[in-house]
Amino acid sequence: MAEMTYLQAISDGLREEMRRDESVFCLGEDIGAFGGAFKVTDGFIEEFGADRVLDTPLAENLIVGASIGAAIEGMKPVAEMQFADFISCGFDQLVNVAAKMHYRQGVAVPMVVRLPSGGGFSGGAFHSQNPEAWFVHSPGLKVVAPATADDAKGLLVSAIRDPNPVCYLEHKGLYRHIKGEVPDGEHIVPLGEARVARQGEELSVIAYGSAVHLAMEAAEQLEEDIEVLDLRTVSPLDTDAILASARKTGKVLVAHEATQSCGVGGEVAAVISEHAFEDLDAPVRRLTTPDVPIPFSPPLEQHVLPQLDDMKEACRELLAY
Amino acid sequence: MKLENSSSVRDGSRRSGLTRNDRVLLLRYMLLMRLSEERGLTLYKQGKVPGSFYDGRGQEAISVGASFVLGPRDRLCILHRDLGAHFVRGVTPDRYLANYMGRKDGVTGGKDGNMHFGDRRLGCVGMVSMLPDMAQVTNGIALAFKMRGEPRVAMTFFGEGATANGQWHEAMNFAGIHRLPAVFVLENNKFAYSTPTDLEYAVDPVNRAEGYGFPGVSVDGNDVEALFEAAREAAERARGGGGPTLIECHTMRMHGHGAHDDMRYVPKEMFDEWEKRDPIDRYERALTEQHGFQRPELESIRTDCEREVAEGAEKALASPMPEPERGLDGVYADAWEPLGDGKAPWSFWSEGAERRERQEAGVA
Numbered sequence: 001m002a003e004m005t006y007l008q009a010i011s012d013g014l015r016e017e018m019r020r021d022e023s024v025f026c027l028g029e030d031i032g033a034f035g036g037a038f039k040v041t042d043g044f045i046e047e048f049g050a051d052r053v054l055d056t057p058l059a060e061n062l063i064v065g066a067s068i069g070a071a072i073e074g075m076k077p078v079a080e081m082q083f084a085d086f087i088s089c090g091f092d093q094l095v096n097v098a099a100k101m102h103y104r105q106g107v108a109v110p111m112v113v114r115l116p117s118g119g120g121f122s123g124g125a126f127h128s129q130n131p132e133a134w135f136v137h138s139p140g141l142k143v144v145a146p147a148t149a150d151d152a153k154g155l156l157v158s159a160i161r162d163p164n165p166v167c168y169l170e171h172k173g174l175y176r177h178i179k180g181e182v183p184d185g186e187h188i189v190p191l192g193e194a195r196v197a198r199q200g201e202e203l204s205v206i207a208y209g210s211a212v213h214l215a216m217e218a219a220e221q222l223e224e225d226i227e228v229l230d231l232r233t234v235s236p237l238d239t240d241a242i243l244a245s246a247r248k249t250g251k252v253l254v255a256h257e258a259t260q261s262c263g264v265g266g267e268v269a270a271v272i273s274e275h276a277f278e279d280l281d282a283p284v285r286r287l288t289t290p291d292v293p294i295p296f297s298p299p300l301e302q303h304v305l306p307q308l309d310d311m312k313e314a315c316r317e318l319l320a321y
Numbered sequence: 322m323k324l325e326n327s328s329s330v331r332d333g334s335r336r337s338g339l340t341r342n343d344r345v346l347l348l349r350y351m352l353l354m355r356l357s358e359e360r361g362l363t364l365y366k367q368g369k370v371p372g373s374f375y376d377g378r379g380q381e382a383i384s385v386g387a388s389f390v391l392g393p394r395d396r397l398c399i400l401h402r403d404l405g406a407h408f409v410r411g412v413t414p415d416r417y418l419a420n421y422m423g424r425k426d427g428v429t430g431g432k433d434g435n436m437h438f439g440d441r442r443l444g445c446v447g448m449v450s451m452l453p454d455m456a457q458v459t460n461g462i463a464l465a466f467k468m469r470g471e472p473r474v475a476m477t478f479f480g481e482g483a484t485a486n487g488q489w490h491e492a493m494n495f496a497g498i499h500r501l502p503a504v505f506v507l508e509n510n511k512f513a514y515s516t517p518t519d520l521e522y523a524v525d526p527v528n529r530a531e532g533y534g535f536p537g538v539s540v541d542g543n544d545v546e547a548l549f550e551a552a553r554e555a556a557e558r559a560r561g562g563g564g565p566t567l568i569e570c571h572t573m574r575m576h577g578h579g580a581h582d583d584m585r586y587v588p589k590e591m592f593d594e595w596e597k598r599d600p601i602d603r604y605e606r607a608l609t610e611q612h613g614f615q616r617p618e619l620e621s622i623r624t625d626c627e628r629e630v631a632e633g634a635e636k637a638l639a640s641p642m643p644e645p646e647r648g649l650d651g652v653y654a655d656a657w658e659p660l661g662d663g664k665a666p667w668s669f670w671s672e673g674a675e676r677r678e679r680q681e682a683g684v685a
Contacts, residue, residue, distance in 0.1 A: 025468070051468055057498065062457055062491040069461020069475070072446060073396070074659055075468065077461075092488070093457060096449050104433040105447040108654035139652050163654040 001183055006149045007175035009182045010114075011040050013153035014078060016186070017160050018048055021076065024160060025052040027063055028080030028114075037082050038116060038175060060090030064113065068098050068165075071111040076160055084115035084169065085129045098165040099140030108163040112156070117145075118171040118210055118257055119294045120305055128294040128301075130209070130258035135167045136235040136267065142191055143235040145169040147212035149180035151232055154189025162191060171210045171257075178213065191233050194241035200227030203319050204245040204252045206268055208234055211255040211287070211306065218311040224319060234264045239271055246272045250281035251318045257305060260288040282321035287314045339549065340668045344612055345622060347389060347545050351381040351601050352626040354405040357414040360634050361421050365580050369638075370421045372434045377402025379543070379575030380508060382600035384478065385409060386548025387506045387568070390556045391476060392670050393662035396444045396462050398455035398477040401436035402508060402574070406478075410443040410663035414633030415640075424640035431643035432651065442661035453483035456492035456505065463501035463565075472560040472682040476504040476552075481569075482513020484526040493567070497534035500564030504555040507567055508542065510574035515586045527569035535565045542570030543600040546607070560682050573598075 004012065018024045025048075026041055032055040035042030045053040056063050060081060067077035081087050087094065094113065101109050119128030135141045142164050146152040152170065159166035197212060198219055205215040208231040219226035229245045231238065246252050252272055254265035265286040272284050287306050295301050339347075358376035365374035377384065384403035388410065391397070399406045404417065412428065420427030420438050428438035429447065439445030446462075448455050459477040466473040483489055484507065496503050513521055530537025536558075540547045548570060555566035573595035577584045584592075608614035665671075 057491070057494060059491040059495070061454075061488050062460075062495050065454060065457025065488070065492070066461035066464055066495065069446075069458040069463070070465045070468075071461070071657075072458070072660065073462045073465035074657070075465045092451055093454060096451050097454050097458060100449070101446075102654045103651045104429060104437065105439060105441060106429075106432075106651065107439075107441050107446060107660070108657040110654075110657045142653070163657040 001181050003179055004149055004182050005176050006146075006152050006170070006178040006180075007038065007040060009149040009153040009180070010156055010170055011042070012182065013156040013187070014040070015044065015047070017157055018044070018052065023074060024076040024078065025054065026078050026080065027054040027056050027067065029056055029058060029082045031055060031080050036080065038172065040080070040114075060086050061093045064090040064093035064098065067111045067113070068093060068101070068109050071109045072101075072107055076110055078112045078114060078160060080114045081116070083127050084117035084131055085126045087113065087115060087131060091134070094135070094141070094165070095138040099138045101140075102164070103140055109165050110163045112159045112166050112168055114168045114170060116172050117169045118173050119301060120173045122296055122298060122301060123294070124296040125293040130169070130256070132167065132169050132234055133258060133263050136264060137262075140165070141235065142166045142233070143169070144191060144233045145171070145209040146232060147174070147209055147230050149178060149182050150187075151189050151195070151230075153182050154187045155191065155232060157186070157188050158191050166191070169209060173210055174213070189232065192236045192238055193232065194238035195230045195232055196227065196241075196245070197230045198226065198228040200225045200249065202226065202249055202251065203315060204229055204249045205255055205315065206231065206242060206245065206252060207255040208232065208264070210257050214306060214308055214311045215255055217308055218315055222312055222315055224315065226315060237268065237271065239275075242268055242271060243276050246276040247279040250279055251321065252280070252284045253287055253314050253318055254284065255287040255306065255311065257289060259291050260286060261291050263288055282318055285314060285318060287311060338553065338669060339546070341612070343389075343668050344608060344614075346666050347385060347549070348601070348604055348608065348619070348622055349626060350385040350389070350405050350408050351545060351604065352623055353408050353414060353629065354381045354385065355601055356626050356630040357417055357633070358404060360630050361418055362580060364418065364422065364634070371423050374421065374580040375401045375435055375578070376576055377404060377574075379595065379599065380510060380572050381405050382545035382548050382604070383506060383508050383542050383570045383572060386545040387476065387478075387504070387552040389549055389667050390552040391474060391663065391665060393665040394444070395474045395476065395556075395663070396446070396660060397439070397475070397663075398446045398448060398459045399439060400448050400455065400478040402480075402510070403478050404436070407440070407445065409666060410440065410445055412440050412443065414630045415636035418634055418637035419640045422637060423642060424637060425643045426637070426640035431647065444660050444663040446660070453479040453486060453489050453492065455479075457488055459503055460492055460495050460501055463496070463503040464499065466502050467499065474502050474504055474556045474559045476506065478506045478508060480513055481507060481509040481518055481526060482516060482521050484529070485521050493529065493533040496565040500535075500562065502559035503565040504552060504559060505565060505567045506552070507569040508572060509569055510572050511591070512574055512578070512587065514578040514582070517586070525569070527567060530567040535567065537567040537569060539569045539571065542572030543598045543603060545600060545604050562682070
């Protein structure tokens with residue numbers, strides 16, 4: 001066990017897999033000589049060489065498309081989008097080629113696309129998005145969003161070993177602000193399994209990524225009997241865990257930093273409404289960013305992104321319902 | 322009749338490396354493509370093909386000539402006018418026709434239609450509709466070969482229209498930067514659906530290869546041996562670490578973009594001119610005039626192909642539709658498996674030449 005930041009845990013997981021399996025390699029913009037825009041691959045090119053830490057041209061469809069071909073031929077590419085937002089420039093290869101290849105042709109595409117996501121630091125509209133809903137809506141992709149350092153490592157290892165294309169959302173705001181105990185050596189967190197971050201009886205906050213920390217902080221400050229369920233994987237959803245929590249508490253708040261309409265929260269709410277209706281004591285509510293592009297100036301940005309006070313207020317309202 | 326010697330000699334008189342039997346096969350595969358597609362079109366008109374029907378009539382020399390060069394361990398992303406390449410690798414007419422009809426025994430078992438198939442057991446990856454996405458995938462395959470130091474080649478096809486797309490630029494650029502072992506076959510068939518070449522590009526795409534740092538060669542796309550030669554040189558270059566090649570094949574699409582397209586936009590004179598250059602007619606003439614074949618033998622080859630296609634059609638028609646529940650299967654893979662190897666019918670490959678080629682490429 002060692003205490004490390006969320007970012008270090010990602011590096012750690014990636015480095016260990018690259019040491020263990022020489023078919024694992026990284027590709028993306030500025031990941032080699034520069035060590036990555038966020039330094040996730042700092043030191044990698046020195047250890048693994050320029051072949052396995054490949055600085056690509058500025059072309060996201062290339063990054064994803066080349067990953068697909070290499071994966072089909074038995075390599076295990078871990079592609080990095082410099083910012084999650086730029087996946088839109090690689091969207092075609094991801095949803096049309098990677099996602100549908102096994103269904104149509106019986107050919108597995110074992111690849112990972114790492115997506116540095118999230119806002120809160122005046123990144124503006126193109127450096128702050130949480131685009132996971134686009135990929136939850138693309139059958140054939142798996143989508144994970146770790147909240148803790150432990151899960152950041154464990155989910156990345158699982159993603160790399162999964163024979164399917166996996167979108168891995170690493171929240172930029174968590175990189176250096178979140179620390180945790182991370183097991184040494186081989187550490188695997190299975191995909192498709194949620195984690196009860198905090199046990200409670202009166203209210204379930206179902207969240208993933210940065211919203212998990214808001215929920216934990218709010219629960220502690222409110223000193224209420226609030227359960228926090230960290231989804232960890234948003235596709236496929238752990239519907240058993242979602243329904244178990246909803247049935248137990250009868251009140252659910254779904255929280256994510258991504259914008260509201262057709263976000264993962266809507267999906268979770270629909271699942272609960274369909275399968276746990278009789279156990280509900282309140283409507284399922286969502287705490288999300290409203291349907292706006294992320295603004296640049298701090299007062300605007302702080303107003304749209306869910307804050308701790310918003311979380312506490314939403315919890316109080318549901319508890320009182 | 323004197324049997325021609327086979328592959329290993331590189332002197333001018335025997336440059337082609339094609340045996341007599343290789344020539345028979347080249348004709349056979351073109352005929353199989355032509356006859357299978359004619360039968361497919363008939364089935365479409367009979368209402369037996371859900372969706373649309375696409376063929377590569379007039380372009381048979383390209384997919385056959387180019388793919389004939391490849392070895393068993395090479396890989397292909399085959400496009401919609403390249404049925405000949407599937408046959409060269411080992412797909413049979415029944416599985417092609419069954420795929421068009423959505424039957425269980427089609428290459429994809431009903432999961433995907435028309436030419437969106439690739440037999441993974443024969444080293445082929447099925448295409449998507451978005452063009453030229455497969456060029457980027459081909460680069461990824463070539464990158465894997467390069468990373469592992471393998472003397473293997475990745476080949477793909479695209480039309481002249483697809484070269485207008487940004488992903489074509491990305492793919493050519495990447496292949497040039499890393500000298501990837503890729504062979505890019507550009508089928509310039511004069512129309513992208515209804516769009517003529519002068520609305521698709523300002524400069525003939527073959528000239529852009531130099532801008533990407535690798536050779537571009539222009540060939541008569543209706544001359545199967547010219548295709549073979551160009552592809553052979555390109556494959557040798559790729560295997561030897563010399564990087565990619567763009568082979569632009571001048572041809573003409575003799576049917577519409579799909580069977581639903583009446584080709585009203587094609588000038589009649591242009592069509593008539595290209596009809597005279599039919600690749601199969603030309604090769605039959607070349608075989609009799611230059612390679613000592615006699616007409617009866619050619620007719621016998623054709624009759625064999627006709628029978629094979631007729632039997633294939635019967636078999637395909639007898640194949641059942643897939644179970645409806647299969648529509649829910651296979652979204653995710655449980656495990657990765659390697660692609661299988663293709664048949665590689667060129668005589669060069671059956672003579673232990675792969676070992677020789679590896680030696681020549683300087684790899685153990």
